Amino acid sequence: MNSSFDFDWEAAFQSIPHLLAGIPYTLLISFAGLAIGFVIGMIFGLLRLSRAPWLRWPAVAYIEIFRGTPVLVQVLFIFYGLPQILGGPIPALAAGIAAIAVNSGAYISEIVRGGVQSIERGQREAGLSLGLSRSQTFRYIIWPQGFRRMIPALGNQGIISIKDTSLFAVIGVGELVRQGQIYIATTFRALEVYLMVAILYLAITLTLSLLLRLLERKGLVGQ
Amino acid sequence: MSERTDKDGAPIVRMEKLNKHFGTLHVLKDVDLEVTPGEVVVIIGASGSGKSTLIRCINGLEEFQKGKLEVDGKRLEPHGKASKALQQIRTEVGMVFQQFNLFPHLSVRDNVTLAPRKVRGASRAEARETADRLLERVGIANQADKYPGQLSGGQQQRVALARALAMEPRLMLFDEPTSALDPEMIGEVLDAMRELAREGMTMVIVTHEMSFAREVADRVIYIHEGEIVEEGPPEAVFDNPQRERTRSFLSRVLTH
Ligand SMILES: Nc1ncnc2c1ncn2[C@@H]1O[C@H](COP(=O)(O)OP(=O)(O)OP(=O)(O)O)[C@@H](O)[C@H]1O
Ligand SMILES: [Mg+2]
Numbered sequence: 001m002n003s004s005f006d007f008d009w010e011a012a013f014q015s016i017p018h019l020l021a022g023i024p025y026t027l028l029i030s031f032a033g034l035a036i037g038f039v040i041g042m043i044f045g046l047l048r049l050s051r052a053p054w055l056r057w058p059a060v061a062y063i064e065i066f067r068g069t070p071v072l073v074q075v076l077f078i079f080y081g082l083p084q085i086l087g088g089p090i091p092a093l094a095a096g097i098a099a100i101a102v103n104s105g106a107y108i109s110e111i112v113r114g115g116v117q118s119i120e121r122g123q124r125e126a127g128l129s130l131g132l133s134r135s136q137t138f139r140y141i142i143w144p145q146g147f148r149r150m151i152p153a154l155g156n157q158g159i160i161s162i163k164d165t166s167l168f169a170v171i172g173v174g175e176l177v178r179q180g181q182i183y184i185a186t187t188f189r190a191l192e193v194y195l196m197v198a199i200l201y202l203a204i205t206l207t208l209s210l211l212l213r214l215l216e217r218k219g220l221v222g223q
Numbered sequence: 224m225s226e227r228t229d230k231d232g233a234p235i236v237r238m239e240k241l242n243k244h245f246g247t248l249h250v251l252k253d254v255d256l257e258v259t260p261g262e263v264v265v266i267i268g269a270s271g272s273g274k275s276t277l278i279r280c281i282n283g284l285e286e287f288q289k290g291k292l293e294v295d296g297k298r299l300e301p302h303g304k305a306s307k308a309l310q311q312i313r314t315e316v317g318m319v320f321q322q323f324n325l326f327p328h329l330s331v332r333d334n335v336t337l338a339p340r341k342v343r344g345a346s347r348a349e350a351r352e353t354a355d356r357l358l359e360r361v362g363i364a365n366q367a368d369k370y371p372g373q374l375s376g377g378q379q380q381r382v383a384l385a386r387a388l389a390m391e392p393r394l395m396l397f398d399e400p401t402s403a404l405d406p407e408m409i410g411e412v413l414d415a416m417r418e419l420a421r422e423g424m425t426m427v428i429v430t431h432e433m434s435f436a437r438e439v440a441d442r443v444i445y446i447h448e449g450e451i452v453e454e455g456p457p458e459a460v461f462d463n464p465q466r467e468r469t470r471s472f473l474s475r476v477l478t479h
Binding site: 120123125126127128129130131132140141145148 | 328
């Protein structure tokens, strides 16, 4: 039984340079996708809070659709499905970024809504009673406080989205998992290589966690 | 107490037959109220009688359904239609809340300078000068760089007062400004308000501090279930109430 378990440290280490080639893609898809997702989330999160149904409803529909379907299906739809409508291919990298954007955007909408709603009514009333307009009250009082409260949840979403990019190996984006698969195809060292892939994901996500922890300690987060 | 100058000017608040509902709850019933410049009006009444709702109508934090309301010469429309007038009124009417409602993410000084800068277009330096003068006046000049969370309740409420005064309001509204304070801090806030009254500020105050009311009020209004039941000079209302309801309310609050 121990014949099947001979961990080849050399193979593990040798895979690292190959795997590192995937990290720029993983990071690019994650951060570009999340940046767009944040803009989407801010817009739809605020629309979701609107009192006007014709503004609120499209936001509800968007959130439910993209939260309620798997990100894998979303990226397959974008990469293989949309070209049929658009009449031309979509680069795999762009499809990956788009999938993270619309998926994280749905979750971030809810985070934004929760953050804004968590600010006591008295804050808004104090701003309005000082003569600030509604938009000034939002910009100088509600948003800065709400945003701080959103940071932990946003960090969480960032970590989830970074891991989600691993699914995009299926459309051939040269990200971490894809690089691992390619290397395994020539070396057959699945155990070693996937362990290294896992460790590299962990390195990325732990770095992000650490940054968030630092922000929190500086008192820039929460309250 | 009476250095007031322009008492015979046009009323700054003119409320006629104001009616307000929360759903099916009729909270204000045909309320008539006039406040003249320089006057200090104190509103008393039991919990839930509509005191907060009444003063929150004056700066449009609550909408009303029926009646007339003019503040500082500008008309507020029923059903809270957002209007230019409403925002103009708010720049001229300051409010101090029971829960202070300071902005916790801004320093004490920035709490005070925000509105003058963004609404009045004051420069940073101008606003800062005004803020420091006002903070000095309410006795917290040395705390300007702290954050609200680092101050005691009494200090926070005095910052809130300075913040409202920084807009140079023509009228100040107070909704139970001392009710959330520890007893030993009530005095410092009342002192600051007393000072303001002495300087001739027009004030509408909701409070349970009866001896303070007696001291600073030009007029006391007793409100019961959304109706003004009795009003007059403090001596008249406190010492010789005409209505049975007022008497029973006062006997309950004055005994302890
Ligand atoms: N936003 C609201 N929605 C529904 N009902 C409300 C709302 N605000 C106040 N009320 C009700 O309106 C009535 C008057 O409330 P209001 O806050 O004006 O009373 P108050 O005299 O200020 O009382 P307190 O001394 O407790 O502050 C109460 O019955 C209260 O429950
Ligand atoms: Mg009240």
